[in-house]
């Protein structure tokens with residue numbers, strides 16, 4: 001168990017900068033998820049922590065040790081790869097014991113460690129099989145087992161569930177959460193799936209283009225995002241963004257008008273000092289935050305309905321032709337083409353300025 | 361359902377089979393001719409007799425009489441085994457290196473390596489002979505082994521096969537504490553063993569059957585390889601074709617044996633080593 005600290009970390013491949021100055025302080029025992037769109041640098045950052053990529057600029061500390069130039073095997077980390085990367089010529093037992101044996105541990109000790117890990121993961125029956133004869137889920141488990149036997153200070157996972165089918169993915173997600181409780185080790189986990197991030201993480205790091213957009217607890221990111229990117233990335237269906245224009249500002253409020261929604265105007269209780277009158281802004285509303293009899297109301301035409309049983313998603317259009325997604329618990333009687341009156345409470349609306357930054 | 365499908369031969373399939381049978385016959389015919397020839401005496405062979413005769417044991421006895429069989433097998437084996445060992449070693453390291461540690465200059469070097477494939481051996485023969493003569497290796501086995509060691513084709517083959525060797529396997533090995541050379545020995549080598557098997561068969565056959573170059577650089581009889589000796593039997597003033605055929609069969613046996621033993625690995629290696 002160890003805390004982990006990245007200070008002003010950068011990475012360039014040739015002239016292409018991929019990680020553009022990342023600062024992170026991860027506490028011992030935390031389950032931290034790196035999430036972001038494909039190509040944003042999640043894997044690169046993880047591989048820098050593992051020692052598989054050099055750190056161009058900046059420092060990495062694990063525990064109190066500066067790890068920039070330490071060999072991957074001596075950083076106290078273990079990694080689970082997206083493709084599992086099991087050695088195909090070795091049995092499960094050999095795969096799991098390989099690092100220990102290679103590190104000079106005695107035969108009996110290796111066997112005991114492997115047995116312990118196999119017990120935790122239910123791998124007992126598979127120990128003498130080769131990876132090629134295992135299913136995806138079993139390989140996944142072996143890959144985790146191979147990491148566990150090393151008793152690392154920090155586990156690194158790179159999209160470990162992305163090769164599994166949906167059902168198995170949910171199952172393994174629960175198992176990973178259980179495993180984290182059991183081992184209480186620091187985990188850094190990379191995924192592009194925000195549901196995985198929300199369900200597993202103690203803290204989420206949202207990355208975009210090599211920059212940390214926000215670092216915080218899942219619900220903090222959901223309720224109180226720092227910018228439009230985080231607001232749009234976390235949550236499914238996505239947050240709705242309604243274009244608006246500023247009419248009047250003060251230090252405690254901001255008066256604005258929705259452009260494509262019947263020109264409704266209203267006040268938001270935010271500090272409007274940085275905003276100019278006439279500036280284009282956007283209002284973020286989560287699908288479940290639309291209600292009837294709310295502070296701000298407008299009417300919409302229903303385009304499409306998705307009934308999931310417990311809830312329904314309504315895809316609706318304003319008179320200005322903006323589409324919105326609404327979530328409701330009692331949408332069973334609504335039909336395509338219906339006119340509906342909806343709105344939102346001002347305290348649930350988030351304001352983003354022209355640069356997509358949050359105005360609080 | 362399945363049975364019906366597999367039994368139903370359509371027109372196109374029929375011609376495919378006829379064509380394949382014909383081609384198979386074409387390629388196996390010289391082999392049959394060789395076996396039949398080994399059982400007949402030289403006059404019958406010259407007459408074109410196409411049935412088995414009763415001269416086999418006599419031909420074998422004559423062959424052992426005229427030729428120092430253990431010596432030529434020893435010479436050929438020694439050259440072939442050393443060639444295989446070093447060619448596979450060098451080419452696999454080179455192919456792995458080119459594929460895994462990529463850089464612009466290396467790609468350029470690789471292109472040059474590939475370009476050498478386009479130069480026919482006939483054009484290289486004289487400069488090669490002069491080089492070998494300059495270093496004083498004419499009439500040694502080293503003269504045969506050395507020029508083949510860095511085989512552009514085998515390097516190419518290993519590089520292509522290495523494309524299927526997953527990068528994450530290397531990463532996993534690094535996290536497990538292996539150095540680059542250990543990754544090569546403990547992970548790459550066993551994982552790629554069918555690629556090695558296929559390359560081994562290719563190099564083995566090329567080296568075992570090598571004729572032209574040994575003919576040029578070897579002069580002493582006690583250094584000659586099996587192909588040279590058989591050819592000298594065939595080009596004698598009164599060649600005994602029955603004996604020549606026995607020699608040919610003996611020369612073919614090791615290749616056949618190796619192919620049969622390693623057939624599965626060979627096919628797998630050709631299809632790609634990593635599943």
Ligand SMILES: Nc1ncnc2c1ncn2[C@@H]1O[C@H](COP(=O)(O)OP(=O)(O)O)[C@@H](O)[C@H]1O
Nearest residue numbers: 013016018036037038039040041042043044045
């Ligand atoms: N070895 C490399 N050489 C050059 N560019 C790379 C290399 N590895 C990754 N990149 C680039 O860095 C960016 C981030 O990649 P990656 O970290 O794999 O993204 P993610 O895991 O978030 O999908 C991508 O644009 C990718 O093309």
Ligand SMILES: [Mg+2]
Nearest residue numbers: 042043044159
């Ligand atoms: Mg990735």
